[in-house]
Amino acid sequence: MRLKFAVVILLQVLILVGIIGFREYRVATGERILLQSAPVDPRDLFRGDYVTLSYDGSTIDLDRAGIRGIVRRNDRIWTVLQKGDDGTYRMASASPTAPPGGKFLRGRVTRVNERAVRYEVTVRTDHSGERTFEPRWFSFREGDRVIFCLDRSGRVQTTIREKEDARCRAGEALAGTVTSVKRIPFRQAAVEYGIEHYFVEEGKGRTVEQARNARDLRVEVALREDGRGLITGLFLDGRRIP
Amino acid sequence: MTQDSIDDSFRRKLQREMERWRADGLLSEEQQERILERYRHIEEIERKAGSGRMIQTISILGSILVGIGVLLFIAANWSEIPRFAKLGIIFVSLLASHGTGYWLRHEKKSYPRVGASLILLGSILFGAGIFLIAQIYNITVHYPNGPLLWGLGILPLAYLLRFRSVLLLSLLALSLWLGMEASFHVSDLFQHVPIIVLYWTAGMAVWAVGLAHGGTASFRTLSFPYILAGILMTYGGAFLLTFDTRGESLGTPDLLPFYLGILVLFAGAAFMAARKGEQDAGWRAELAALATLTAGLCLLAATAPELPAGPIFLSPRLLFNLLLAAGIIGLICLGYIRRRPLYINIGLFFFVLDVAARYVDFFWKLLPRSLFFIAGGCILLAGGVFLERKRRSVLESFQVGEDLP
Numbered sequence: 292m293r294l295k296f297a298v299v300i301l302l303q304v305l306i307l308v309g310i311i312g313f314r315e316y317r318v319a320t321g322e323r324i325l326l327q328s329a330p331v332d333p334r335d336l337f338r339g340d341y342v343t344l345s346y347d348g349s350t351i352d353l354d355r356a357g358i359r360g361i362v363r364r365n366d367r368i369w370t371v372l373q374k375g376d377d378g379t380y381r382m383a384s385a386s387p388t389a390p391p392g393g394k395f396l397r398g399r400v401t402r403v404n405e406r407a408v409r410y411e412v413t414v415r416t417d418h419s420g421e422r423t424f425e426p427r428w429f430s431f432r433e434g435d436r437v438i439f440c441l442d443r444s445g446r447v448q449t450t451i452r453e454k455e456d457a458r459c460r461a462g463e464a465l466a467g468t469v470t471s472v473k474r475i476p477f478r479q480a481a482v483e484y485g486i487e488h489y490f491v492e493e494g495k496g497r498t499v500e501q502a503r504n505a506r507d508l509r510v511e512v513a514l515r516e517d518g519r520g521l522i523t524g525l526f527l528d529g530r531r532i533p
Numbered sequence: 534m535t536q537d538s539i540d541d542s543f544r545r546k547l548q549r550e551m552e553r554w555r556a557d558g559l560l561s562e563e564q565q566e567r568i569l570e571r572y573r574h575i576e577e578i579e580r581k582a583g584s585g586r587m588i589q590t591i592s593i594l595g596s597i598l599v600g601i602g603v604l605l606f607i608a609a610n611w612s613e614i615p616r617f618a619k620l621g622i623i624f625v626s627l628l629a630s631h632g633t634g635y636w637l638r639h640e641k642k643s644y645p646r647v648g649a650s651l652i653l654l655g656s657i658l659f660g661a662g663i664f665l666i667a668q669i670y671n672i673t674v675h676y677p678n679g680p681l682l683w684g685l686g687i688l689p690l691a692y693l694l695r696f697r698s699v700l701l702l703s704l705l706a707l708s709l710w711l712g713m714e715a716s717f718h719v720s721d722l723f724q725h726v727p728i729i730v731l732y733w734t735a736g737m738a739v740w741a742v743g744l745a746h747g748g749t750a751s752f753r754t755l756s757f758p759y760i761l762a763g764i765l766m767t768y769g770g771a772f773l774l775t776f777d778t779r780g781e782s783l784g785t786p787d788l789l790p791f792y793l794g795i796l797v798l799f800a801g802a803a804f805m806a807a808r809k810g811e812q813d814a815g816w817r818a819e820l821a822a823l824a825t826l827t828a829g830l831c832l833l834a835a836t837a838p839e840l841p842a843g844p845i846f847l848s849p850r851l852l853f854n855l856l857l858a859a860g861i862i863g864l865i866c867l868g869y870i871r872r873r874p875l876y877i878n879i880g881l882f883f884f885v886l887d888v889a890a891r892y893v894d895f896f897w898k899l900l901p902r903s904l905f906f907i908a909g910g911c912i913l914l915a916g917g918v919f920l921e922r923k924r925r926s927v928l929e930s931f932q933v934g935e936d937l938p
Binding site: 293296485 | 620623624627628631632635639640655659662663666667668669670671672673675682686687689690693694717718719720721787
């Protein structure tokens with residue numbers, strides 16, 4: 292009886308050790324790369340429990356990626372990664388089959404929106420001529436005076452109507468007159484890669500203020516050749532979060 | 534084990550039984566007194582120390598509290614505790630709790646109930662360990678694997694020690710896994726009805742596994758958790774389908790592998806139950822009803838018919854309502870025939886739940902709110918008194934009924 296009990300308890304210990312071993316094996320057989328995460332409000336980082344991270348490839352425009360067939364929940368999707376000048380990787384393209392080479396992430400479609408809409412807005416700016424943007428949402432009309440608030444990579448964060456006291460809270464501001472608004476329907480897929488959650492403890496010893504202005508979030512991932520990744524660390528403004 | 538089985542209820546049963554033996558002339562008054570004397574010291578101990586059940590409840594509560602405490606301690610000091618120390622706390626507390634529990638219960642035998650609770654605590658800590666390790670290493674690969682490993686990891690322990698509480702915990706973890714894994718597989722995120730039907734079908738298979746355990750003497754103690762979990766899943770699922778589910782599909786092809794597994798489990802359990810089953814009255818009817826329903830639900834789920842959005846008297850909702858009503862009556866009858874208080878209690882519970890739900894369905898719009906609540910409350914109170922009296926008389930009749938040849 293005593294021996295049997297010991298064997299059964301050993302099984303439990305082995306399961307726990309096995310989980311650790313599985314992770315260590317994955318990390319050891321993968322290559323460490325830095326992925327650029329889509330900006331999140333850093334205050335969310337220290338709110339406790341899990342942080343939900345999102346990437347360029349977390350939502351995929353199926354029409355633009357050239358994926359024609361029917362895409363359903365739970366389908367696999369592969370996202371090809373491209374190294375930027377700063378050494379971090381960004382998601383470049385997506386395909387329904389595994390790419391023959393290069394670096395890529397394997398994902399799972401969690402949701403498909405057949406009737407998503409994106410906007411293509413052209414503005415005549417006050418200083419740099421005509422420019423075209425793709426805001427996620429746009430409610431103004433042609434002829435309106437607007438201010439685009441842009442993030443570091445030049446994407447529109449928010450759009451506000453130009454008024455005396457109107458100001459962007461963060462990032463670069465660009466004022467201009469809307470010359471055309473195109474509403475383009477497309478098929479959108481939400482994709483999960485298994486690297487969306489990171490456990491952070493509620494902000495002890497760290498002030499929220501310090502992190503407030505930090506916007507550059509990079510995720511260190513151990514990436515295997517088959518496209519499966521595991522998070523090994525998080526960098527906020529170049530500093531590793533313990 | 535002996536200290537466990539000689540508890541208060543056994544003594545009371547023995548006393549009642551001996552009254553009858555004496556009436557039949559099998560036992561003299563002196564013999565009865567001598568037998569009772571044997572057990573009198575237990576009565577005294579329990580009077581001084583509180584009943585065995587109370588000790589068990591207190592120590593189980595204690596283990597749950599300690600388990601939560603360990604979790605909270607690690608969570609609250611996440612950044613201060615280095616990774617190795619976190620792992621150390623997990624492994625040391627797991628081994629210490631199992632080890633001490635085993636020692637108290639089986640080696641020293643001085644505190645069997647506390648020992649049992651410590652082993653239950655170890656099983657809770659094992660589950661906590663899985664989730665903490667996943668957090669320490671940021672493993673979010675396929676999260677239903679967590680409860681699956683937990684449930685499977687403590688199952689051998691439940692069988693080795695014949696522990697109902699550990700088995701119940703394992704079944705809880707596994708049913709959690711079933712729901713998580715199934716919602717991972719459905720193609721539409723908001724499809725709830727196929728998962729309810731899946732739980733219902735799985736519940737009947739678990740119930741059948743319980744029946745199969747009842748047949749073998751060495752596994753009989755483990756029959757109860759299976760039957761309890763199975764009946765609750767079965768009637769819970771059936772109850773949820775008595776609400777308006779028009780326009781939703783009963784099954785989806787995505788869940789077919791689950792149904793295949795359930796069918797295999799059910800067939801195996803039914804075979805075992807029929808071969809070695811308890812041969813008292815009613816077991817055939819019980820197994821046959823379960824088999825028919827399982828086959829029917831599997832067929833429905835596999836063909837995945839859309840529930841028609843027609844008028845209410847044509848809808849499957851009526852069918853499910855009738856099915857639940859018949860099921861409740863059937864369960865109470867079975868409980869009466871097979872002398873199972875558990876069946877009667879659960880049957881009455883779902884009867885009250887069903888009456889309350891239908892009352893809300895029909896009168897919510899018809900009556901003014903105040904009248905609705907007052908009338909509803911009065912019906913429930915009167916029903917409660919009536920049911921309690923019925924339940925008692927039925928349960929008491931089990932003892933009287935044993936006089937029959």
